[in-house]
Amino acid sequence: xxxxxxxxxxxxxxxxxxxxxxxxxxxxxxxxxxxxxxxxxxxxxxxxxxxxxxxxxxxxxxxxxxxxxxxxxxxxxxxxxxxxxxxxxxxxxxxxxxxxxxxxxxxxxxxxxxxxxxxxxxxxxxxxxxxxxxxxxxxxxxxxxxxxxxxxxxxxxxxxxxxxxxxxxxxxxxxxxxxxxxxxxxxxxxxxxxxxxxxxxxxxxxxxxxxxxxxxxxxxxxxxxxxxxxxxxxxxxxxxxxxxxxxxxxxxxxxxxxxxxxxxxxxxxxxxxxxxxxxxxxxxxxxxxxxxxxxxxxxxxxxxxxxxxxxxxxxxxxxxxxxxxxxxxxxxxxxxxxxxxxxxxxxxxxxx
Amino acid sequence: xxxxxxxxxxxxxxxxxxxxxxxxxxxxxxxxxxxxxxxxxxxxxxxxxxxxxxxxxxxxxxxxxxxxxxxxxxxxxxxxxxxxxxxxxxxxxxxxxxxxxxxxxxxxxxxxxxxxxxxxxxxxxxxxxxxxxxxxxxxxxxxxxxxxxxxxxxxxxxxxxxxxxxxxxxxxxxxxxxxxxxxxxxxxxxxxxxxxxxxxxxxxxxxxxxxxxxxxxxxxxxxxxxxxxxxxxxxxxxxxxxxxxxxxxxxxxxxxxxxxxxxxxxxxxxxxxxxxxxxxxxxxxxxxxxxxxxxxxxxxxxxxxxxxxxxxxxxxxxxxxxxxxxxxxxxxxxxxxxxxxxxxxxxxxxxx
Numbered sequence: 001x002x003x004x005x006x007x008x009x010x011x012x013x014x015x016x017x018x019x020x021x022x023x024x025x026x027x028x029x030x031x032x033x034x035x036x037x038x039x040x041x042x043x044x045x046x047x048x049x050x051x052x053x054x055x056x057x058x059x060x061x062x063x064x065x066x067x068x069x070x071x072x073x074x075x076x077x078x079x080x081x082x083x084x085x086x087x088x089x090x091x092x093x094x095x096x097x098x099x100x101x102x103x104x105x106x107x108x109x110x111x112x113x114x115x116x117x118x119x120x121x122x123x124x125x126x127x128x129x130x131x132x133x134x135x136x137x138x139x140x141x142x143x144x145x146x147x148x149x150x151x152x153x154x155x156x157x158x159x160x161x162x163x164x165x166x167x168x169x170x171x172x173x174x175x176x177x178x179x180x181x182x183x184x185x186x187x188x189x190x191x192x193x194x195x196x197x198x199x200x201x202x203x204x205x206x207x208x209x210x211x212x213x214x215x216x217x218x219x220x221x222x223x224x225x226x227x228x229x230x231x232x233x234x235x236x237x238x239x240x241x242x243x244x245x246x247x248x249x250x251x252x253x254x255x256x257x258x259x260x261x262x263x264x265x266x267x268x269x270x271x272x273x274x275x276x277x278x279x280x281x282x283x284x285x286x287x288x289x290x291x292x293x294x295x296x297x298x299x300x301x302x303x304x305x306x307x308x309x310x311x312x313x314x315x316x317x318x319x320x321x322x323x324x325x326x327x328x329x330x331x332x333x334x335x336x337x338x339x340x341x342x343x344x345x346x347x348x349x350x351x352x
Numbered sequence: 353x354x355x356x357x358x359x360x361x362x363x364x365x366x367x368x369x370x371x372x373x374x375x376x377x378x379x380x381x382x383x384x385x386x387x388x389x390x391x392x393x394x395x396x397x398x399x400x401x402x403x404x405x406x407x408x409x410x411x412x413x414x415x416x417x418x419x420x421x422x423x424x425x426x427x428x429x430x431x432x433x434x435x436x437x438x439x440x441x442x443x444x445x446x447x448x449x450x451x452x453x454x455x456x457x458x459x460x461x462x463x464x465x466x467x468x469x470x471x472x473x474x475x476x477x478x479x480x481x482x483x484x485x486x487x488x489x490x491x492x493x494x495x496x497x498x499x500x501x502x503x504x505x506x507x508x509x510x511x512x513x514x515x516x517x518x519x520x521x522x523x524x525x526x527x528x529x530x531x532x533x534x535x536x537x538x539x540x541x542x543x544x545x546x547x548x549x550x551x552x553x554x555x556x557x558x559x560x561x562x563x564x565x566x567x568x569x570x571x572x573x574x575x576x577x578x579x580x581x582x583x584x585x586x587x588x589x590x591x592x593x594x595x596x597x598x599x600x601x602x603x604x605x606x607x608x609x610x611x612x613x614x615x616x617x618x619x620x621x622x623x624x625x626x627x628x629x630x631x632x633x634x635x636x637x638x639x640x641x642x643x644x645x646x647x648x649x650x651x652x653x654x655x656x657x658x659x660x661x662x663x664x665x666x667x668x669x670x671x672x673x674x675x676x677x678x679x680x681x682x683x684x685x686x687x688x689x690x691x692x693x694x695x696x697x698x699x700x701x702x703x704x
């Protein structure tokens with residue numbers, strides 16, 4: 001099989017003999033490369049900083065060759081799981097956000113706004129407060145809660161039109177109900193359990209280790225790869241249901257697959273870390289902005305998600321000296337600010 | 353100002369047939385709500401977690417009766433009922449005011465982030481070492497509520513055209529997210545703050561003493577008086593700022609007074625009872641269905657009707673889970689969120 005790569009002004013065209021071809025804009029490639037480099041830099045920084053500081057050379061030595069035992073302990077066993085988790089989970093959230101925004105045709109249609117995250121969070125907190133905090137049970141509770149709420153929101157907002165306004169308000173209402181339920185679970189539980197549930201309910205990467213997060217990481221990577229296959233179909237859906245059907249891709253099939261992929265991605269992450277807010281909202285926007293790509297563009301969204309979550313976690317660990325905050329606190333505050341600027345920008349355009 | 357001019361339906365939120373068409377019988381409605389309030393008060397005094405026979409309670413009320421029942425009624429149920437009446441009136445008035453001023457049928461102190469502002473103020477105060485008593489918390493709550501009210505009104509009014517319901521709602525969500533994130537971060541750093549905060553955060557009228565109420569009574573009174581004084585100005589502003597000016601109503605003064613009243617009402621109510629959501633959303637809608645869109649009727653009626661709803665919700669909260677009280681904020685969220693969803697589904701809200 002021979003492949004041919006041709007350059008055209010502003011884009012690369014790839015042709016393989018098996019009838020496969022594609023066109024990628026140079027700006028997209030450059031943007032993705034930049035995000036990848038930045039994510040790498042943030043990750044190395046996350047491995048360097050902490051109660052014991054290492055130079056980049058020491059970090060690389062600890063990672064790739066034999067290093068003195070202590071550096072290996074700090075870098076590989078303590079800091080690496082968290083850094084890897086931030087990157088992988090961020091990518092999963094970013095991709096999930098892109099899928100949901102593409103399905104709802106709404107730049108605000110992220111899992112946070114439509115109530116999925118709140119459902120997963122309430123499910124998880126209920127399990128932590130009432131049953132126990134093992135990964136499998138919490139994951140089950142989060143998955144169930146998130147899925148039920150996602151279905152409810154979709155059903156209740158049916159017929160709301162393309163604007164998706166109803167979707168947002170319905171999601172908001174259900175989120176408020178679930179948040180109040182969650183606060184009751186926290187209230188009734190013992191203080192220790194309540195605090196575990198509360199930290200989980202904010203979304204945290206604290207104390208994450210490969211033995212706990214390993215399955216979630218592997219499954220997230222698999223789900224990411226799976227949803228990568230959806231990218232082209234989502235792109236067709238962006239053109240409209242009729243055109244998509246006319247080109248031989250039934251839109252209903254794309255929708256079902258998209259919802260399934262998005263739900264699985266968010267639920268995997270939420271079960272491992274708790275609901276991390278607003279990454280799924282912001283990452284697709286940032287990805288589209290940096291890569292100048294149009295439509296769903298899962299790749300840039302996933303890269304942007306990884307960059308955002310890795311940076312937010314770095315900030316959460318070191319912003320307040322002596323305290324390692326849950327990363328969800330940072331993403332909710334920064335993401336809320338981002339939503340505000342987004343609103344101001346949309347207001348200026350008069351589109352809302 | 354003629355009655356006909358003031359009965360102009362609001363831009364949004366007016367269901368056909370509730371505005372100018374039907375002439376509601378105001379005295380009848382008032383009498384009905386008054387009777388409902390009396391019933392709700394009695395119900396709140398007679399029903400509780402501890403089962404006390406009705407004849408023992410009535411014996412206490414007419415001055416005889418045994419000591420246990422006496423303590424239970426006068427030291428627990430009556431103060432609680434009074435607090436619920438005051439908080440309900442405040443939140444109902446605040447909801448009606450904010451809906452009338454913003455002409456946004458989805459406006460509610462909870463949805464617009466005013467509660468979150470008060471909660472942040474309280475978190476800051478508790479973190480800085482203030483005790484969780486109402487005296488210490490009322491000023492931080494007022495300051496936070498004021499900040500959030502001004503911020504959300506400013507945010508929604510940036511850009512082109514009038515602030516649409518979508519824009520305001522999203523501005524509220526974003527603001528609540530930022531403020532909530534900050535408050536959560538603070539609570540999680542310090543477990544003691546967390547412990548003191550969590551009982552306050554769910555929203556409850558239980559265990560409040562008459563002196564707590566006396567502490568915030570001045571602010572509540574100022575807010576209620578301002579709300580009643582504003583009815584004519586709000587009717588005029590509903591016709592547009594130019595018409596309002598030509599009718600001798602200063603839009604600027606109206607705005608300042610509205611912000612002041614909402615701040616006082618929400619801040620004081622939140623300082624006593626914690627954040628109670630959705631009451632300010634539901635009650636004005638119910639009132640509008642009964643008497644149309646004239647603020648001279650909606651606002652006083654909301655002040656009367658909201659305590660009824662809160663008292664009933666609180667009574668349900670006492671008995672719904674055997675031997676364990678549910679904070680009333682959870683009950684109001686569970687009644688209110690479906691109302692919100694119904695409002696959007698029933699196209700009562702103009703989305704454009």
